[in-house]
Amino acid sequence: MRIAIYPGSFDPLTRGHLDVIERAARQYDKVIIGVGINGSKKPFMPAEFRLRAIVASTVHIANVETESFEGLLIHFARDKGAKVIVRGLRATSDFDYEFQIAMANRRLSPDLETIFLMTKWEHSFLSSSVVREVALLGGDFSSFVPEATHSIISEFLSLPRIN
Numbered sequence: 001m002r003i004a005i006y007p008g009s010f011d012p013l014t015r016g017h018l019d020v021i022e023r024a025a026r027q028y029d030k031v032i033i034g035v036g037i038n039g040s041k042k043p044f045m046p047a048e049f050r051l052r053a054i055v056a057s058t059v060h061i062a063n064v065e066t067e068s069f070e071g072l073l074i075h076f077a078r079d080k081g082a083k084v085i086v087r088g089l090r091a092t093s094d095f096d097y098e099f100q101i102a103m104a105n106r107r108l109s110p111d112l113e114t115i116f117l118m119t120k121w122e123h124s125f126l127s128s129s130v131v132r133e134v135a136l137l138g139g140d141f142s143s144f145v146p147e148a149t150h151s152i153i154s155e156f157l158s159l160p161r162i163n
């Protein structure tokens with residue numbers, strides 16, 4: 001079985017992410033979306049909401065699973081029996097960061113291949129940080145995220161907040 005991991009913070013999932021997930025799911029038998037939990041970084045949405053948004057937005061794709069992981073991505077991939085990491089690429093500005101991570105992961109785990117999927121043109125400007133900014137400042141972010149993710153972000157934003 002050809003298993004791929006699609007890792008990210010997904011804080012939150014965007015339409016660009018979903019496009020990469022749908023395309024990766026056509027290439028591999030199983031795609032595991034790995035939601036990275038980084039204890040030192042305070043996310044916009046807690047992992048529980050990020051995972052719920054991904055699960056709700058990918059119900060139409062049969063061979064996709066969603067899990068969170070802590071620690072190194074290569075260890076998560078090894079534990080899941082994955083031989084491939086999928087990452088999306090938008091513009092050249094993504095390249096330096098992606099190159100660095102891919103090279104580090106290859107050094108750590110030479111058999112694990114990183115594959116890049118180019119994002120669709122219409123999503124090339126999209127990023128989780130743009131969604132966060134628009135959502136937090138009360139703008140309409142519905143065209144940036146899948147419908148199910150929009151509902152979950154709105155639910156999260158309606159919760160009482162302690163600053």
Ligand code: PNS
Nearest residue numbers: 007008009010036071072073074101104
């Ligand atoms: O898309 P993002 O938010 O930049 O995702 C980053 C992520 C989660 C893929 C990356 O930070 C990661 O792989 N974290 C796990 C820790 C790790 O393996 N680091 C080594 C790579 S240099």
